Amino acid sequence: MIVKPRIRGFICTTAHPQGCAASVHEQIDYVQSQPKLDKPLKNVMVLGCSGGFGLASRINAAFSGGAATLGVSFEREASGNRTATAGFYNNIAFDEAARAAGLTAHTIDGDAFSDEIKAQVIATLKEHMGPLDLLVYSLASPVRAHPRTGELHRSAIKPVGEEVNIKSLNVDKGEVMMVDLEPATEEEIANTVAVMGGEDWQFWIDILREADLLAPGFRTVAYTYIGSELTWPIYWEATLGAAKLDLDRAAGEITQSLAQLPGGAGQANVVTLKAVVTQASSAIPVVPLYVSLLFKVMKEAGSHEEIIEHIYRLFASQLSHPETMNLDEAGRIRVDDWELADGIQDEVKRRWPLVTTENLDELGDLDGYKADFLKIFGFGFAGVDYEAEVDPTLGR
Ligand code: NAD
DSSP states (O other): OOOOOOEETTEESOOOHHHHHHHHHHHHHHHHHSOOOSSOOSEEEEETTTSHHHHHHHHHHHHTTOOEEEEEEOOOOOBTTBOOOHHHHHHHHHHHHHHHTTOOEEEEESOTTSHHHHHHHHHHIIIIIOSEEEEEEOOOOSEEEOTTTOOEEEOOOOBSSSOEEEEEEETTTTEEEEEEEOOOOHHHHHHHHHHHSSHHHHHHHHHHHHTTOEEEEEEEEEEEOOOOGGGTTTTTTBHHHHHHHHHHHHHHHHHHHTTTOTTSOOEEEEEEOOOOOOHHHHTSTTHHHHHHHHHHHHHHHTOOOOHHHHHHHIIIIIITOGGGOOBOTTSOEEOOTTTTOHHHHHHHHHHTTTOOTTTHHHHSOHHHHHHHHHHHTTOSOTTOOTTSOOOTTTTO
16 A cells, blocks of 8 residues: 555554654664764663653653663554554564674563553563663553552543633644643543552552562663743643652652662652654643744754653763652652753743744744654654555565
8 A cells, every 4th residue: 555644633643664763773773873872771661662761761761761662662563455544564674673782672562551562571571681771651642540549540631620712733734823722630630640640650660570580780760851931831831741740749658668679779760851843742722822833943942852852861961870869849850951051042032922824934833843853653664655555465
């Protein structure tokens, strides 16, 4: 079949296998063009390994840190006239590239919240890798079937407290408009915390510790976003922020639980990352407009980073140097400092009230936003023939 982007709202229902491979290779090439990490990594697990920040973390761990990696993600293979999901193709490209480079790589596809997948991970680590020195928690999911209660929790992307009337962007139409966002109920807030909060992260650490699969000095990080006050009504002060605050609670409890790790205490940190275009972030109202303005301002200032560059900076400047990490008062590692720099935020805030559908191209970077969005699904890579027939199953 010939694969073209088919966009429905904030998702693209097709993915290009060769384009996804090109995306993975481009990220590997970037990491290989940089100095290797000062501290090599031995065994690393990434939960949410197939796209966005998780994929970039796995690429850094493997190709910059020399690590054997185990990745877990929830992706769909091709069937009938449907392509596989982008993450499915990304995983294949990563595994092939890692093995070609002599690196151990195992990928497990399934629901990371479930006990079955946890058991499969334990078995795989015992058989093929051994104790972990780093676990990256990078899941972004709208639902979680709770393994103990069987309850299905669905997250809500809503303000907390009052209704919010706020500027947003219809990316498809390139239209800037006001949207009304209804506040979440208490139940919706609790459900969002159940899906995106820290409980599952803790379950993972507990089961790995009990199975003796944490190496001395083991580290674990979970990714969060705080961002600009402009997005707080729908992010940091909203349901998602409530869930992310729960990660801070979990980080403290995990660190305590790692104090007695044989051979050396462990450490859990939340990492605050910058805003980028991923499948997860495209679904959040207001964020695409903020990101369009932010990208334009950061590109003009020369401080814009692609996902892989941002995560390389995290690994090279922070995780490799625990003694000099840029921590905030809550113990979070901050690599969102470039996004939140005064000069950048002042300019984004100056543009925010001024931006309209008519001047969006001038004040914001909608083209950059759209290009990044298509790249998630493997579209827009030089050297890929998008008119050629492809086998969406990759012969599997
Ligand atoms: P993404 O959508 O690109 O990737 C999500 C990953 O989670 C995929 O690998 C997917 O397969 C996996 N996943 C989802 N549900 C799963 C399940 N049940 N079992 C196993 N795997 C599952 O997301 P992203 O934007 O890279 O987000 C990763 C983390 O980074 C999130 O915690 C997010 O809040 C955080 N973050 C994102 C941004 C941003 O701007 N995108 C900014 C800061 C922090």
